[in-house]
Amino acid sequence: MRCKIHLYGELGTSGEITELLQKGDLHFAFQSPGHLGSYIPEVQVFSIHYLFPTDFKLLEKILRKGPHTYKALQKYYRKHKLELLSIIEEGWQIWTANKPLRKPADFEGITFRVMSSPLLITAYRLYGAYVITVPYGQIYDDLALGRIDAETQPFFAIQEMKFYEVQDYMIKANQLPFIGTFAANHMFIKGLPEDIRDMINDAIEGANEYIFDFEPKLNEKRRQMIMAAKPSMKYIELTDEEINAFKE
Template identity: 30%
Template sequence: MFSKKNSMLLILLILMPIFLFACGNDNTEGIEAKSSDDSIGIRFAHEESQGDVQDLYANKFKELIEEETEGRITVDIYTTGTLGGNDDMFTQLQTGAVDMAITSPGFTGSVIPQTQIMNIPFLFSNNPEVNRKVLDESEALYGTLADKYEEKGLEIFKFWTEGSMYWTGNKEITEPADMKGLKMRGMPTSMIMESYKLMGADPQATDTGEIYTMLQTGGIDGQENPLFFIYNSNFHEVQDYLMDSKHHIYITATVANSEWFSSLAEEDQKLINEIMQEVNDWSFTMQQEEEDKALTEIKKSDLEIIELTEDQRESFKELVAPIRDVYIETGGDGAEEILKIIEQDIQAAEEELK
């Protein structure tokens, strides 16, 4: 029978190799570095439902990277609500609970206030090719703004658009008088809420899952969203008018947890970036096709479609002009520089693509 002293010695001898291994492991406080031969499972989350634009984007990435690596890299996709709300998903991305995500600046503005630039109405062009060029190349986005993401532990791949935003309402909205007092639902961000106040509306930060019921019961009078989302969510069933207002485009971003991404082999980092560019190029055509399909189906409904004239659009644009000053005041360090460069990039792209 062992004495207590001998028993303690035996335990120490058993535990010593484990202790030495732990002390010698350089990656215990981070994510273990991988080689280009390792199998990788990517947890990829997004904010929309199955079949929506973000889901099509994520599945295209999954298809291309799994094909390119012959299954060495696999992708599991999590749709909205699977891992909680949009705020939960952003937190999980920062903590590494998910590796990659499509997350809209509207939901990151409280953490990265500079991203509120994406919520300024009438900032971007009516020309989709102009917006494509700016979102793909602007130094404001991939320099100054990308640095702000990096400070929060996030790696930006691409900013991209899901298409033009449309208004729906239970009455026509063609001039500021029509907006006065209207209970208008917009993404719950300070920039969007303030913009609708400037237009004379009574902005409502209704949860996405409650929009249909609130429109149906009169809890809200109207809302804004890309056309594919309006159709997929059946808002055309509970609204009388659809306004092609061209007041804004819906912009989102594909990002990764920085620590996870930097742990990958350089070859895999390069591959992911290359495929992400390919998916991004494809996405501009895809979202236009989705918008066209939605419009075709909506035209079969009783919804009356109204296209605002340039003069009508200008009247709303003048009302919300002060929102750019609000962004400079509340957008944090570098906000004024980001806005200035974006405006210059849009103007230069419009001149180039005339």
């Protein structure tokens, strides 16, 4: 099997990629529940703040080996012409802003960018933010021009996309891990010979093993790279008491 790989942005926005996958114009794609929730409401379970454990091994067990995780979601993917192949964790989502965000009241009056999941939009509105959705590739310019004040990504994305250049604070609130799903067009995967499907599943399992081992190291390295590149950056980890205010 030979695969042609397209990098982010080559084929359109996240929503457009979902539609290409549903039509069969794409065979495989990473689908973030943060965007996919607009199509499959049930995947918004991955967008519920403070639902997931901070214990990494327990989180991995839930996502990779939970007895009901795939079974519960697969029927909803198939209903929308998709096949769920993998669920991965890409790091805790970090708030970036130009002021500290330590309590819900700190969100009042700021324009906060989130993905298009209705549940995410509602969560940040409840904190008091004015919430907008813009394409991932547009975030840097909007931050630099002041069209948005804050956003949330794992460390690796903040570093790769250089969001830290136009933000002064990074805040870890443990509200939500960034969870990605790897999906295929349902009819395409269903039509493959069994031995090819087995080969794909073996490759996915091997990739999952690598990803869950590598992710914590990657994000910590990227955090250190950000702090080295911008020593004035202020990194805040919320206390349990501060986190409880968001849970309430």
